[in-house]
Amino acid sequence: MLYRVIDAHELPGLVQAFMRDYEVIAPVRSGKSFAFEAVSSFDDIVLDYPTTLTSLKKYYLPPRETLFEYDMADGVTDYRMEVRPRVLFGAHACDINAINALNLVFEDPRYPDPYYEAHKKATMIVGISCMPGDSCFCHLLDAGEVRSGYDLFLADIGGRYLVSIGSVEGADILEAACDPREATDEDRRAFRDYTRRRQRAFNEEIPSVQEIPMLMDAFHSDDFWEELGSRCLNCTACSSVCPTCYCFDIRDVLDPSGETGRRERVWDACTSPQFALVTGGHNFRPGTRERVRHRMYHKLNGFNAKHGRYLCVGCGRCVKACKADISPIEVLKFFEQKGIEDGDRDAD
């Protein structure tokens, strides 16, 4: 990995350099929270944001996307997507890890997704370091650091940034816009101080649990899931804000004329009551117990089995979005409690 250092006052120039050829998406203030939006000025960007209300997945998997268009007279027309080259500027490690997880799904060589590919090819990523908020637990799910999947990653080491270079394109823009220099021992010490400070800042009330996938299997039938499910409001806010929930539905939308229409892909959610409803009327997950459990299983167990990593990156968005306090943190707390109870029993 190649590292360089730039001064903080060079950052506006870097953003400006991107703006010449790219749409710049960056964190901005939005009401009481923050959102990723297209920006036209460096001054609109809030780089020390805690987290955004929703994630970056909308730039790879839009909530609603046309797959093709049809016409009763002319048949099917392949949809030509207008993809603007863009840069996601200021993505946190968890969110880049989330996109890396989506890549595993949509770039599966057996079933590559051309729509996703088109978005991905046109998208650059500039990451930024962060300090954890109360509901952050990325470090517990191997998502606190990111080693690939970005073009540049900026670590704030006080008045300057240690820039990790992840691609030739990223390096080119950095070279052209800034005056990057070699990292000194002092820079490296500052970086180490930052990582220690960050590590200590995580909310210690969120328990660190070993062997989570195994525990998911061990407690598959525990009453815990009934209790957790009973709180669910069936609203699907969790999956709307989740950076890795990628399930979708496909529907045909007829124009008012009845002559033309589109086939669309729209976000779906396994917490939606109809998600596992099949032809004939059977629902494989008819209750909130099954649906909430299924979602947690995919995040903390099922995806691991297939791809060797968690599908939850601990970004904490669902912790805030769920009005019923259902989140992976509750699952971690449950496992911790079970561990304490078992420990007590062994001691008796």
Add this chain to the structure above:
Amino acid sequence: MDEQKNIPRVVLVGLASCFGCQINITNVEAHLMEVLGQVDMRYWQLTSSEPMPDAFDVAVVEGAVTTEDAAETLRRVREKARAVITIGACAATAGIPGMAAAAYEGRAAQVYGSAVPAIIDDIACRPRPVSDVIAVDYEVPCCPIDPYDFVRVLQKALYGANPYERTSTLCGECKRNERGCFYGRGIMCLGLVTRQGCGARCPDLGRPCNGCGGVSVDANVEGARRVAQRSGIDPARFDKALEMFNQVPREVQR
């Protein structure tokens, strides 16, 4: 079906309502003639002078059932229609007329005092949604309906698509609009229990949901009351707000 032209015959019946949903259909403006071109519009209560004909394929019903006469009309409609579509909150949940459903026996006296006209007892009945009287195939929810939503559902009925609609509640759509939550600001919003489908457009415009889409069959009302309470809102206030469009209990709605 009109045998010659092979065009489905449609009637539009208005029961107890403000007729706003019927009017809102005309708000597809640019596409109105295209839509009318796909049907043989035999009767539209708002615009027709002649009585409803005896033969038709698809019936669109607006409004709640507040008289035995209306219930009888519905039964007649059901006998003849291949598909029945309800439009608007009044038809789906009894809506605004449904607000009179609780303590219904005393309502006439509240209005007329001791001089309740005899005809009231003869014709009026406790407000009910259409589905309480006849089987409904398709539903266009909300007060008023979205005219494009109406066209979408009408086409389902015309061309024989699955009536399947999602029953998740509104917050998921609200989050897709990237909106924060009213409860975070201590403001009550009925989106917690209201069926999705409208795109959470009121919250997107800065107004809390008032439940016109109807309480979802999969709503967790008890859970929603707990959310309200935790945000400093008396659950009784939550229940009261629900009465505007969801007075008639859900088990009756089904």
